[in-house]
Every structure is written in structure tokens, then in C-alpha cells.
Amino acid sequence: MKPAPAVLACGAWLKNSAGLLQAGAWQASALHGDLSDPCACRALEASARALIAQAPGGVQAVAHDLHPDFFSSRLAQQLAAELGVPALAVQHHHAHIAAVLAEHGEPGPVVGLALDGVGLGTDGQAWGGELLAVSSQGWRRLGHLLPLALAGGDVAAREPWRMAAAALQALGRAEEIPARFGPAVGPLLAGQLQQMLARGLNCPPSSSTGRWFDAAAGALGLSLRQSHEAEAAIALEHAASAWLAQAGGRLPELLVLDILPPSEPAGCSQLDLRPLLARLLDTVQVPALQGEAAACFHLSLADGLARWLAQAAEHEGTQTVCLSGGCFMNRLLSQRLRDQLQLRGLRVLMPQANSCGDAGLALGQAWVAAHSMANAEDSAPASTRPAQRGEERSSSCV
Template sequence: MARILACGAFLKNAACLLDTQAPDTPLWSAVHGDLSDPAACVTLEQSVQSLLAQAGDRIDAVAHDLHPDFFSTHLALRLVQEHHVPAVAVQHHHAHIAAILAERGWTQPVLGLALDGVGLGTDGTAWGGEVLRVDGAHFERVGHLLPLALPGGDVAAREPWRMAAAALQACGLTAQIEHRLSPVVGAQAARTLQTMLQRGLNCPQTTAAGRWFDAAAGLLGLSVRQEFEAQAAIALEQAAARYLQAHTLQVRASDWAVTPSGQIDLRPLLLSTLIDVDITNPAAVDEAAARFHLTLADALCAHTIAQAQIHQLRDVALGGGCFFNRILTQRIVAQLSHASLNALPAQKLSCGDAGLALGQAWVAGHVLVMGLGTEQQENMAVEHVKYAQTAI
């Protein structure tokens, strides 16, 4: 038996206490919100103390995200010193898939589709469109979306016009950014961003599916700047739903490619459909939004199905906030089922970051079973985050 405290994610933070002898009944804190808010940090610390009290102040490990700068990571490392237990750093997307497995009591290796906005990867870059092979404490990255630039860093996640510019750059159209986007954001802003992308200034890379949604929404004129989280993705889904309610759509296999290294490349879709859509024509925008959803789903599934054959696996866990998108989720489940694979979406647990702590605790439980010591875990964490300062 082991009791593991998990400190959760940075966004929509919630902490979790998992007793491996009673894995069906984890203890949860409230959802605190984003840890960029000092009040959320205070309430997280209070919740952790409450969970510790419920555990009789006895825990066997503390799990946390790989990112070294999160308050939740700092809190976890302080707790391990106070309680003399190991710290287990868990990669964000590994935790998303693990949360699905923990909820279901799953014990066998699976493939996982982890689709969200951001999480620090083991290479120090920002991940979020991942195909993983997960086996307890171990995972292997077996595919991912083609990286896009994040011009301006984190601000790009709030301003889809920047991701539209990144998509143009990815397609070799950097020189068109100022001309295309000046009417939207002004000549100076568009010119500055074009220069940043041309020179690679403050433009870290991300594989995040959420940023691909932002890029599509920006290219289609559905969102310039977001007033709330996922506003662009919601607008894109609504446009796609309008089209699909009245039409069927045949996806073109030529609209994506997979490189030998496992990069899922949607640039053919951008070039064939999204970049040159007449954004003053609502019907054309809705059709393009629908084509984006179905093509993204089919491209991810095609690679996942190929990996399932390679690794002789039949089960695919679906984790990450992008699975709140019904069109994407339904298409992925249907495509996997058509290929005789078993799709495992979240059940009652949130597929997003609010459910992440359960996955962290589940992975930490497997680490304890493996007998990895604190020193080995610290060495793993150092290796994982050595480029973190430039990644996010």
C-alpha cells in the first residue's frame, strides 16, 4: 500500500491523494484555478494540508509536473523535504493518459492520444499533440503534430492571429504575413511579427493541438484575440458544427502526411483549404472549419492505427482538454472503432487539467513499485527540464 499526494497542473489546478490500496476512491481538493493567480496558490497549499490531514500526515511520495517553475512543483519539493519521501516528476501528457487509465483501473500497456494546449516535454519543448505508448511509469513518444512557432511565447496562446502567422511561416509564406494580417491587427504589429518569425526571435516551438486550433481559427477570421480560454477553438467547433449538421464531408488523405520520424504534418490542409478561404463567405468558413476538424482527427488516427500495429496494442486512451471538443472526439472514437481499436475516453473524470493529478499519482505509484529512489528521480527530472527556461 502507498499513499501518494499529487499537486496537479498549472491550469485548472486540483490536488489529489491516492491510496493504492483503494484506487477507486481518490481524495480530491477543489479546483483552484490557474496558478498564475496568487490566491489559487494559497488555496492549493491549504488543500494540500487538508489532504495530508486526512492521510494522518503519512504519505509515501509526492508527484508533480516536470516544469520546474510552477508553484505546484515548488510546493511538492518543499513537502518531500518535510515528510522525507520521494518526489516524482511526471510529464504532463503522460499524466493525462495515466489519469484515464487510473479512472478505469487499467493495467495493460496502451497507446494514448494526448491533445491539449501546452505541457513541458522531456526534450524541453512545449508539447500538446502527442501519440504516446504508455506502460505504467514508462512512456514513449511515438508521434506528434508538426511543431508550430509560438511568436511572442505565451502571448501567442491568447492571440490566434499570431498562430495564423505561424501557420503561414510553416507553409513557407512568411513574406506574406504583413500583407495578410495588417488589415486585422495593423501594419506595425504584423510587420513586427513577420520579422520575429523570419529571425526566430522569441518563437519557441510547440506541437500543441490547441495551437493548431488557434491557427485555423485565426486563418479563417474567427478569432483575433481571445477574451477567455479556448474561445477560438469553441468558435471553430461551432462553425464546423453548422456545416456538418447539413452536409457530409469527404476527408482527403492528401491533406496530411506523416514523416519517418512520426511528425503528423497538416500543412497540406493549410495550403489546400485554410489559407485561401474567402473569410467574407460564412459558408466557406464553416466548411473549412469542418474540414480542419475531420482531417486533424483522421490524421491522428491514421498514425495511431499504424502504431497500434507496430506495438501490437488494441487500446487507445484519450486525454487532454481538446477532447472537450465533441466533433473531434466523436470522429476519433469512430475512426479507432472502425479499425477495431478500443477507444478509452474519460468517464466521470475531467479529460482536461482538472483531472491531471490523478494521473500524476498513478504514475508515481508505479514508480514506487519499480523501486526508483529519490536520487534517480531527481536525475530524471534534471534531464527532463534542462531546457525549460527557453521552451515555455
């Protein structure tokens, strides 16, 4: 049996970190930060070249995110061309779950839930609430959160009121947008956003969990505009935790979320969060009521996710589920979901030493690429053409 290939992984865009996987051992670089900073880009390249120098037998592949415009992706392709090895693109949420498998030494199969802000999907859309089947042999998308419109595109991630407005539109209540948000953001802007949503102009859909959290915070008036990443989600968790701490063990009235079946044989199921947003949008913006509604959001979401995961695990014939992605930094969501899954007799794997956020993504990229190459070698006839210099391959449909 041939030794596993040495793989360099260049990470993603936010909280970037690279790493080298060789002989089953993982060596991570320092955390470089977001690649919007030129200093972080220079640090990533220096780290990547230093890691290459530490592979005695050379690097056999360079892994990167599926998004072609990330500096990390372009660097990976450049380095692969210099080394004469393949550059392998790995879908963002596949890498999140693969990182958990790599850390725990598990080959799968597992059902994985990746919850974060955004990652490019294989369909070109913004993913972020993904139910996946993953093993060392490949992966499949089983389901996702019901998408919300990103009203105005990327700016919606910085302005939670836009996500709350998108939730109103998804509930068939778009006529409420000007009256609800006009006093805070201006009647002209609120009216323009209503028209954008009605016409679908610059309103790409996203299954992002982070954007649903933004919508919830915006609906409760806890955050309308964010000055830093995850500010709205943190405010929502704080309100929920504070209410639960004072409730003396009492829980809010919880909602049962619908799991929408696949619309076609090869389609994906969807977890529908619209009833939760309807509850929050109808909550009077009084601190005590906001806290109870925020707790309802967290606990109902966790219970819905647990039921969804359990059904998928039964269908896939596995008792092991993996949880990863930046949204699992939310302790309230993580603990409730873990508890509910364990009550159903499922084995739950989560990151321990590795980050659940994008800082831990490179490990998953490297694990996927190493297994992809090993699987290709095992299945290819002896006459198969070797990869050409700098050849781009995608593991996103393995």
C-alpha cells in the same frame, strides 16, 4: 507483496486540483482554478495538507508536474522535504494518459494520444500534440504534431493571428503575412512578426494541438485575438458544427494528412497539418465557406489522428488506445476520432468521471509516481540507498 504507496499529487497550473491515491482509492480535492491567482495557491496548499492528514500510514511520495516553476511543483517539493519523502516529477502528457489508465484500472501497455494547449516536454520545449506508449512500467514518446513557431512566445497563445502567420511561414508563404493581417493588426506589427519568424527571434517551436486550432481559427478570420481561453477553438468548432448540421449528411472534401517518419532510429514520427492550414488560408472569408473549411479541418484532423494511432498501436502490439487532454472537450473531434478508431477494431478509453483537461491531471501524476516507486522497489537490490529527505526524482524517463 507490499501495499501500494500512498501518493499525494499536486496537479499542474491551469484548473488546478490535487488528490491523494492510497490503497487503490482516489480522493480528489476541490477545483482550485488557475495558480496565477494567489487565492488558488493558498487553497491548493490547504487542500494538500488536509489530504496528508487523511493518510493514516503517511504519504510516501509527492507527485507534481515536470515544470519546475509552477507553484504546484514548488509546493510539492516543499511538502516532500517536510515529510522526508521523494518529490516525483511527472511529464504533463504522460500524466494525462496515466489518468485514463488509473480511472479504468488498466496497467497498459496502451498507445495514448494527449492533445492540449501546452505542457513542458522532457526536451524543454512546449508539447501539446503527443503520441505516447504508456504502461505501468513507463512511457515513450512515439510521435507528435509537426511543430509551429510561437511567434512572440506566450503571447501567441492569446493572438491566433500570430499562429496563422506562423502557418504561412511554415508553408513557405511568409511574404503574405503583411497583406493578410496588416489591415487587422496594423502593418507595422504584421511586418515585425514576419521578420521575427524569418529570423527565428522569440519564436520557440511547439507541437501544441491548441495552437494549431488557433492557427485554423486565425486563418479563417474567426478569431484574431482571444479574450478568454479556447475562444478561437470554440469558434472553430461552432462554425464546423453549424455547417455540418445544415449539410444534410454531406461531408466536406477531406484531406489525407501525411505521417512523416522518424528522422533517426530513436526519433518521433510527426503528423503534418500544413496542408489543412493551406486549405483554410485559401478559403474566402464568407460564412458558408468558413463553416465548410472548419468542418474539413476537424474531420480531416480526426481521420489523420486515427490512422496515426492505428499504425502506432499495430507497431506496439496493442489494441487499446487512450485519448485525453483538454482538446478532447471538442465533441466534434472526439466523436469522429472515436468512431474512426473503433472502425479499425481498436478499443478506445477516454476519461469518464475524471476530467480530460488539467483538472484531472493529478490522478495521472499519482498513478505514475506510485508505479514508479513500486517498480524501483522491485528492481533495486536490498542494499540500495533509500531516498534522501526531499530528494527530487523524475519519472519522465522511466
